[in-house]
Amino acid sequence: MSDVRPGRLKVYLGAAPGVGKTYRMLDEGRRRAARGADVVVGFVECHGRRYTEAMLDGLEVVPRASCMYRGGGFEEMDLAAVLARRPQVAIVDEFAHTNVPGDGHNAKRWQDIDALLAVGIDVITALNIQHLESLNDVVEKITNVPQHETVPDEVVRRAGQIELVDMPPEGLRRRMAHGNIYAPEKVDAALANYFRPGNLTALRQLALLWVADRVDEALQEYRSQHGIGGVWETRERVVVALTGGPEGDTLIRRAARIAARSAGGDLLAVHVARSDGLADGVSAASLARQRRLVEDLGGSYHSVIGEDVSTTLVEFARAENATQLVLGTSRRGRLQRFLTGPGTGETVTELSGDIDVHRVTHERAGRGTLLPSRRRTLSTARLIAGPVAGLVLPVLLTAVLAQVRGTLDLTSEVLLFLLAVVGVACIGGVTSAVIASVTASLLLNYWFIPPIGSFALKDANSVLAPSVFAVVAATVAGVVDRSLRLSRRSARATAEAETMSSLAGTIVRGEATIPALLERTRETFAMESAELADEQPDTEGATFVPAGPGAYLVLCGRTLSSSERRVLAAFAAHVGSAVERARLAEAAAEVEPVKAADRLRTALLRAVGHDLRTPLAAGWAAVTSLRSRDVEFSPEDRDELLATADESMAKLNRLVENLLDLSRLEAGALTLNLRPTSLDEVLPMALADIPEVEVADVEDIPAVLADPPLLERVIANLVGNAARHTPPGRKVVVTASALAGRVELRVVDRGPGLPQTDRERTFEPFQRLGDTDNTTGLGLGLALARGLTEAMNGSLSPEDTPGGGLTMVVSLPFAEQAVGAEPAQQSAGGAR
DSSP: OTTSOOOOEEEEEESSTTSSHHHHHHHHHHHHHHTTOOEEEEEOOOTTOHHHHHTTTTSEEOOOEEEEETTEEEEEOOHHHHHHHOOSEEEEOOTTOBOOSOTTOOSBHHHHHHHHHHTTOEEEEEEEGGGBGGGHHHHHHHHSOOOOOOBOHHHHHTOSEEEEEOOOHHHHHHHHHTTSSSOHHHHHHHHHTTTOHHHHHHHHHHHHHHHHHHHHHHHHHHHHHTTOOSOOOSSOEEEEEEOSSTTHHHHHHHHHHHHHTSTTOEEEEEEEEESSSOOSOOOHHHHHHHHHHHHHTTOEEEEEEESSHHHHHHHHHHHTTOSEEEEEOOOOOHHHHHHHOOOHHHHHHHHOTTSEEEEEOOSSOOOOOBOOOSSOSSOHHHHHHHHHHHHHHHHHHHHHHHHTTTTSOHHHHHHHHHHHHHHHHHHHHHHHHHHHHHHHHHHHHHHTSSSTTSSOOOSHHHHHHHHHHHHHHHHHHHHHHHHHHHHHHHHHHHHHHHHHHHHHHHHHTTOOSHHHHHHHHHHHTTOSEEEEESSOOOOTTOEEEEOSTTOEEEEESSOOOHHHHHHHHHHHHHHHHHHHHHHHHHHHHHHHHHHHHHHHHHHHHHHIIIIIHHHHHHHHHHHHHHHOSSSOOOHHHHHHHHHHHHHHHHHHHHHHHHHHHHHHHHHTOOOOOOEEEOHHHHHHHHTTTOOSEEEESOTTOOOEEEOHHHHHHHHHHHHHHHHHHSOTTOOEEEEEEEETTEEEEEEEOOSOOOOGGGTGGGGSTTOOTTOSOTTSOSSOHHHHHHHHHHHTTOEEEEEEOTTSSEEEEEEEEBHHHHHHHOGGGOOTTTTO
């Protein structure tokens, strides 16, 4: 089986239901079949759309597999039949669908598709943008409709082809209005809720941007494989270079405006910690603040290490396929540029090629942090300028002093030459100072020390003066050189601290997953790849460092210096810590169910000690009194004792039933008989024993797929809970509405409500938050209500009641949709 070529996956991605994914999928299947390919339909859901159903003509359809779950019958794709049929191409709809549990099936349909791909079958499937795991919460915020079925983004990204099925919101709403998506009775509700123009526009933008990112990844991979270094201006990418100086905010905002001029433009901020070129004085706090500003503006922040800042910036921009590079202008004067050479801006402009470079003026020139080399203390420009100045500056000074001969004495002339030598030492270090010292000594001796015009020295003083001059010059040059070395070491330590501080900030912000740390390491050291290996790699040219027991951080790319390896070791330590935390988290996850069961058992024992004992004691006392022969009870007293015994036994029976039902839910053993159920069928029985309940707006509500007795218990528990918290004279309100294929039943009370932080705790067993009367039960009502609701493929959530109070919202799917489209939302665990 290992020799079989994996099948190819093609995904039709849409922004919303009804854009035509299934139609396009079947159309492609027909075209492939017409070209001679062996095509079968593994599973397609047409939702009663006649045009889509017509596309099935001429295609072989594999019969679906029937399965039973909790008393209900469902149909799923027959994976075994498709595998046995072994077609060239299989059409499988609803990529994110969750299969009905049991019968040895995979939990998710995308896992079924993986099984088909593994044996060499090409698969065509369809997916809506709201089912992508990374966008699930965003879509819920936009539409206010929770999505229970998702598929990991990585699974979709593995597809060989992703084709966007796009349609403008106006066209989709017209298709809805013509009855080509939903049945006529559902059109108005859909157009007023999920299919609002704003919702569809936002979903469309999400789909376009996600596909654009996927295309961008494919483009980057192609450019890398073919060694393409030039910029392809497929989308606007603006890189802004930060040094940590005060001009950073100006540069970031300017770059953000440039990126915003193009739809989908990206903003990337980069700071280079390097070996030779930026000066001291960077504030880590300033960089952290600028990073927050970049992220607030929707950009991304990057920190890289490079030997030369200009080269590193251009390489980073090319690697990111950037179209524009934003830099701050330099404030150096002409003399400083002459002595130290061109600055970063000039060099970047020369190296940029087809990348546009913007040099932005600002109030002050910022200076970035160094990561200086331990091998060199001076830049290349200063190493060249120093010796030249050592030869030229003494000659120029001699020419000037020769013109004013007689005006200054020998002492003043010696001091001026000494000043020139010190200046050269500051520029070029010890070597330049020695050259300047020798040149100045010879010129001073020949032109200013008698006998003038000769190198001869006539007395001891004439010998002493040049000697002292040379010693002072060498000493000053040595001090300057040592100061430079210490300054570079300090700058390096500062840069290393800044890099580690940036890494620590990443961890604090919650980005410290292992993949995020590996990507941050690769980016920081400008490497081609960064991976975590279980053993030392034998790849030639790879750099690796230990990252904990049995783990190695492996980097491929350029050769790192010894100083960079020291910083890399710190990164490896963080990666090792992340690996260890992941192992501990896995161990904790295994222990957590045991702890949860223990907590539940403890709470149960505590509750049973009081809540079961109370009705048991009352009933026992009543029966004992009736059996007593020492007291003669009147008929009224006997009836009252019998009523007490009956009420106590009934309460005890309800508590035991709740405990048993909760236990069955926890074990996944509760049997359901799901069938179309109308609210008119269950509300009268559920509200029979609860006075002061107002029922409104439940007429003409579609039937839901539910177990009637269990739905009755859910409503009774919710209404009973609401009645306990509703003030006297106020009624509990029960209302319902239909929205986006689901029915929402609301139970409204006017009580004190609950803080947001306590709401989820109310659904835990044995919790009675806010109850003043602790004799009302075990606190199982809401826990059991949520468990039963989720077992019936629904959801139960609390909301604030306008004007005060709490509203419990029960959401269940329409009966006709749930049977065919969403059976798999049921789970064996129910509430848990």
